[in-house]
Amino acid sequence: EIVMTQSPATLSVSPGERATLSCRASQTVSGNLAWYQLKPGQAPRLLMYGVSTRPSGIPVRFSGSGSGTDFTLTISNLQSEDVAVYYCQEYADWPGSFGQGTKLQIK
């Protein structure tokens, strides 16, 4: 089983600044990495798949990068609506596994 580790657990960023969220896999997942955004009372939203591909409707200020075992989700020009918990998920090794999440707050 691949173990996904996210850091930091909580991140506080000022509006307009950049947030950098990290996700590390215990073994290589190649390009099989997705990110999700979870807000209370709402359906979770797919933000990124294949490491760096944004689904239709996801703002360009969300970007993904990385390869192998180390991945990053970057949110530029942070907005108040970006307050959420973000999870990475590998799908290289079925059924896939999630990280423990990073809670993003506005400073």
Added chain:
Amino acid sequence: EVQLEESGGGLVQPGGSLRLSCAASGFTFDDYTMHWVRHLPGKGLEWVSLITWDGGTKHYADSVKGRFTISRDNDKSLLYLQMNSLTTEDAALYYCTKDSTGGDYGDYFDYWGPGTRVTVSS
């Protein structure tokens, strides 16, 4: 627009049962594998179960195997999760999710419902 809407959650005593439902719309339901994923309080997300487009293949997490049963009604675009012998460890927000890959599984989840909460307590 793809929409998934779960229902059936609630308060149940340990050892009890619940049946969750998920109504799907906005896509060809019987083209896709569907999953249940749960969000455990204070913890993270855990994949629970999947069912392929035709119901021919079903898989379960070890934590629910033998107690939960997934099913679907393609005529009505409904997904179900029958949960028996519930324990406090099963208390969570349960999400219905759509597999991104038609006809197969093992990929990411491109659409989720808002979830239905299951509380297990005496």
